[in-house]
Amino acid sequence: xxxxxxGPDKIALVFPGGGSQYVGMGQDVCERYPAARRILTExxxxxxxxxxxxxxxxxxxELTDTFNAQPATVATSAAVLAALQExxxxxxxxxxxxxxxTGQYTALLAAGVLDLVSVLRVxxxxxRLMREAGxxxxxxxxxxxxxDATALQTICDESGDVWISNDNAPGQxxxxxxxxxxERSLQLAKQxxxxxxxxxxxxxxxxxxxxAPAAESLAQIVKALPLAQASVPIVANSSxxxxxxxxxxxxxxxxxxxxxxxxxxSVRYMIAAGVRTFIEVGPKSVLSGLIRRIDGSVRTIxxxxxTDIEAVLE
Numbered sequence: 497x498x499x500x501x502x503g504p505d506k507i508a509l510v511f512p513g514g515g516s517q518y519v520g521m522g523q524d525v526c527e528r529y530p531a532a533r534r535i536l537t538e539x540x541x542x543x544x545x546x547x548x549x550x551x552x553x554x555x556x557x558e559l560t561d562t563f564n565a566q567p568a569t570v571a572t573s574a575a576v577l578a579a580l581q582e583x584x585x586x587x588x589x590x591x592x593x594x595x596x597x598t599g600q601y602t603a604l605l606a607a608g609v610l611d612l613v614s615v616l617r618v619x620x621x622x623x624r625l626m627r628e629a630g631x632x633x634x635x636x637x638x639x640x641x642x643x644d645a646t647a648l649q650t651i652c653d654e655s656g657d658v659w660i661s662n663d664n665a666p667g668q669x670x671x672x673x674x675x676x677x678x679e680r681s682l683q684l685a686k687q688x689x690x691x692x693x694x695x696x697x698x699x700x701x702x703x704x705x706x707x708a709p710a711a712e713s714l715a716q717i718v719k720a721l722p723l724a725q726a727s728v729p730i731v732a733n734s735s736x737x738x739x740x741x742x743x744x745x746x747x748x749x750x751x752x753x754x755x756x757x758x759x760x761x762s763v764r765y766m767i768a769a770g771v772r773t774f775i776e777v778g779p780k781s782v783l784s785g786l787i788r789r790i791d792g793s794v795r796t797i798x799x800x801x802x803t804d805i806e807a808v809l810e
Contacts (some may be wrong), residue, residue: 507771508773514698635699659672773797
């Protein structure tokens with residue numbers, strides 16, 4: 497069986513971002529597949545830090561620090577991908593790759609644009625810069641259920657320094673902003689019919705203009721990154737369109753920090769281009785759930801554990 501661009505069942509690989517990390521992630525895959533084990537062993541050496549042990553054993557407080565969570569999630573997804581590719585023996589042929597937030601870096605790795613060394617180093621720096629930006633100007637994030645993007649954009653405009661940061665699925669949108677402005681927006685959302693508002697346990701307002709200082713510093717790092725030609729188009733978070741050119745990829749990585757994650761539009765773009773199966777590679781199955789809410793007619797497969805790798809090939 498050819499998993500990919502042959503026949504009607506075109507596939508896309510998607511990769512999770514921040515918030516998907518948990519203690520124990522990737523351990524069973526590394527125990528079973530040498531390819532996965534090599535990735536995390538290499539990650540430990542690249543970062544000069546026992547990242548694999550943090551993934552496997554915690555502590556959870558250290559793992560959830562954005563400085564560690566970002567490289568840990570990317571490395572785990574990369575390890576699972578390596579095991580899947582090894583087991584597939586060349587049969588895995590996606591027509592698109594995409595990642596949610598930090599997962600976009602895993603997508604670049606999957607497309608051959610960046611190697612593991614570059615990906616982990618830039619993601620680690622990205623996490624550090626985001627943490628520093630959050631320390632300099634405190635913010636937070638919250639999910640709003642039951643209101644559409646148009647209604648929430650109006651609320652953001654009325655509330656001040658708050659923005660839509662993640663358009664995840666119909667009826668599930670995340671806001672980012674300064675704490676007081678975010679609180680005002682959540683009150684307005686409740687008044688205007690939101691089913692639920694869920695403050696997130698973060699002190700960083702990702703994917704909004706509060707990350708501008710981080711983006712400015714990241715631009716210098718991204719400018720020096722060695723980029724290779726993409727083997728498969730990467731659907732960008734900020735535009736929901738495919739990336740091919742080096743200049744466009746560098747621009748995306750910088751503006752990604754301050755721009756909305758257009759996940760709904762990204763998924764719909766891939767479906768319109770013929771994708772019928774989405775394979776989520778990495779910890780948890782958050783993206784699979786979002787994709788089913790966006791379009792219930794497509795198939796989603798979550799590959800997180802060793803048993804999932806065998807199942808997807810069968």
